[in-house]
Amino acid sequence: MEGGKGKLLKIFIGESDRYKGEALYHAIIKKIKEQGLAGATTLRGIEGFGAHSKFRSSLIEVLSSDLPIIIEVVDQEEKIKELIKVISPMVTKGLIVMMNDIDIIKYVK
Amino acid sequence: MEGGKGKLLKIFIGESDRYKGEALYHAIIKKIKEQGLAGATTLRGIEGFGAHSKFRSSLIEVLSSDLPIIIEVVDQEEKIKELIKVISPMVTKGLIVMMNDIDIIKYVK
Amino acid sequence: MEGGKGKLLKIFIGESDRYKGEALYHAIIKKIKEQGLAGATTLRGIEGFGAHSKFRSSLIEVLSSDLPIIIEVVDQEEKIKELIKVISPMVTKGLIVMMNDIDIIKYVK
Numbered sequence: 001m002e003g004g005k006g007k008l009l010k011i012f013i014g015e016s017d018r019y020k021g022e023a024l025y026h027a028i029i030k031k032i033k034e035q036g037l038a039g040a041t042t043l044r045g046i047e048g049f050g051a052h053s054k055f056r057s058s059l060i061e062v063l064s065s066d067l068p069i070i071i072e073v074v075d076q077e078e079k080i081k082e083l084i085k086v087i088s089p090m091v092t093k094g095l096i097v098m099m100n101d102i103d104i105i106k107y108v109k
Numbered sequence: 110m111e112g113g114k115g116k117l118l119k120i121f122i123g124e125s126d127r128y129k130g131e132a133l134y135h136a137i138i139k140k141i142k143e144q145g146l147a148g149a150t151t152l153r154g155i156e157g158f159g160a161h162s163k164f165r166s167s168l169i170e171v172l173s174s175d176l177p178i179i180i181e182v183v184d185q186e187e188k189i190k191e192l193i194k195v196i197s198p199m200v201t202k203g204l205i206v207m208m209n210d211i212d213i214i215k216y217v218k
Numbered sequence: 219m220e221g222g223k224g225k226l227l228k229i230f231i232g233e234s235d236r237y238k239g240e241a242l243y244h245a246i247i248k249k250i251k252e253q254g255l256a257g258a259t260t261l262r263g264i265e266g267f268g269a270h271s272k273f274r275s276s277l278i279e280v281l282s283s284d285l286p287i288i289i290e291v292v293d294q295e296e297k298i299k300e301l302i303k304v305i306s307p308m309v310t311k312g313l314i315v316m317m318n319d320i321d322i323i324k325y326v327k
Contacts, residue, residue: 154261
């Protein structure tokens with residue numbers, strides 16, 4: 001990935017969402033890697049509500065496996081747009097946003 | 110929430126901040142839901158410093174209850190601006206930023 | 219820090235990255251504070267891959283010390299640009315992005 005302008009994609013899903021027998025967030029991360037993107041990070045929230053408006057909180061032990069998940073990916077516009085085509089059908093409940101006007105200051109692997 | 114342009118609101122507070130006898134971050138999440146926003150996610154950091162410039166680190170057991178909290182909300186501009194009016198008075202120490210130029214790619218509930 | 223336009227800097231590194239004998243993310247947070255920025259937050263992801271394209275997952279016990287780290291800093295453009303000059307040489311593997319078009323709605327310390 002070169003420096004310059006980029007996009008940051010954010011995918012908001014639930015920890016318990018499944019895709020073909022595995023955790024959706026894990027399936028997405030694998031897909032992002034497969035597509036050759038520069039990197040991705042999965043964050044787990046401690047509380048939230050979302051697509052199905054259910055209250056998810058780590059305070060409540062019972063729901064601890066349904067916490068909110070955010071996956072973040074940064075890359076150039078073209079790569080992010082290709083990725084959206086592949087990821088979007090996997091997200092049957094959730095939110096996908098693309099943050100525009102990002103400068104890639106440094107990328108070293 | 111429809112697709113198209115949106116805003117991402119980020120609220121940076123401390124885990125130990127209180128509002129009317131409960132955790133501020135929890136009170137804010139409830140308020141966001143009450144206001145009919147599409148969703149919100151609370152993240153807990155492992156280290157940070159902020160409004161009062163105190164070092165917060167999960168490494169130090171004693172301060173483990175004062176870790177940095179980030180709440181993220183995505184919605185259309187109008188709803189985010191309405192939300193700011195309600196949330197802003199609740200945040201007496203902290204930081205609220207609005208990230209412009211966000212594309213809402215997909216939202217399915 | 220005053221209200222108005224700002225920048226959000228995001229630094230993506232690994233938890234096990236080191237800088238002069240300490241955790242890089244910890245060294246960066248200290249540097250940010252030293253530079254007089256308004257605040258910073260360190261988040262630890264549960265999974266990801268990045269600069270060296272290695273799969274990092276909290277599911278795998280052995281790699282639990284190499285989880286992805288995101289550091290977020292908000293401030294005015296001038297301060298963020300000064301910070302980049304200082305932080306950039308510390309990040310020998312990783313990604314630094316600057317998110318433009320941010321409104322600082324409220325900052326109270």
